Amino acid sequence: MSxxxxxxxxxxxxxxxxxxxxxxxxxxxxxxxxxxANELGVEEMVNFVHRSAQAWDSTLIFxxxxxxxxxxxxxxxxxxxxxxKGRWGFAATQLVVLLYMLTASTGGIYxxxxxxxxxxxAQVIHHTLLQKLPDLLVLGLLFLPGSSRAFFRKR
Numbered sequence: 001m002s003x004x005x006x007x008x009x010x011x012x013x014x015x016x017x018x019x020x021x022x023x024x025x026x027x028x029x030x031x032x033x034x035x036x037a038n039e040l041g042v043e044e045m046v047n048f049v050h051r052s053a054q055a056w057d058s059t060l061i062f063x064x065x066x067x068x069x070x071x072x073x074x075x076x077x078x079x080x081x082x083x084x085k086g087r088w089g090f091a092a093t094q095l096v097v098l099l100y101m102l103t104a105s106t107g108g109i110y111x112x113x114x115x116x117x118x119x120x121x122a123q124v125i126h127h128t129l130l131q132k133l134p135d136l137l138v139l140g141l142l143f144l145p146g147s148s149r150a151f152f153r154k155r
Contacts, residue, residue: 014082015147021138025076025090028134029069061100068093079142084152087142094135101128 014022037045052062072093078086102108104115105124116131118124142148 014080015145015151017141017145017148018079018082018151021141021148022076022079022086024134024138024141025072025079029072029076033069068097082151087152090142091139094132094139098128098132101132 040048049062052058072090075086075090075093078089100109101116102125105118105128106121116124116127118127
């Protein structure tokens with residue numbers, strides 16, 4: 001471990017907004033999994049996975065959600081290493097997740113595994129955008145400050 005820190009290859013001298021964004025992605029994703037596991041319990045989590053495996057379409061969406069989760073973590077570690085690919089990868093995953101949540105919540109896609117319920121489409125869109133607000137703030141930390149843009153431009 002000390003050899004990694006001596007080489008200074010793992011965490012680059014990233015500006016504060018980039019470091020905060022990378023750590024925030026890791027923390028929010030890991031905490032959300034822990035909170036979900038705590039809320040559902042072991043038996044209900046097994047039931048969720050079992051229900052997701054009942055049909056091909058819900059199984060594919062469930063697997064895609066796991067792949068997106070791990071890709072977001074990979075992007076966060078790339079951000080901490082100073083790779084521009086991590087910034088654009090995280091932005092792309094957020095766009096995909098937002099589009100899926102909006103279409104699944106408004107009834108556009110049938111297996112509504114990760115959908116948000118509401119009385120009207122306007123209320124669903126409002127709740128979806130509120131849920132994605134922290135990720136929008138992280139994207140703002142990666143794209144808006146001049147130090148962040150300059151950091152990724154020189155790499």
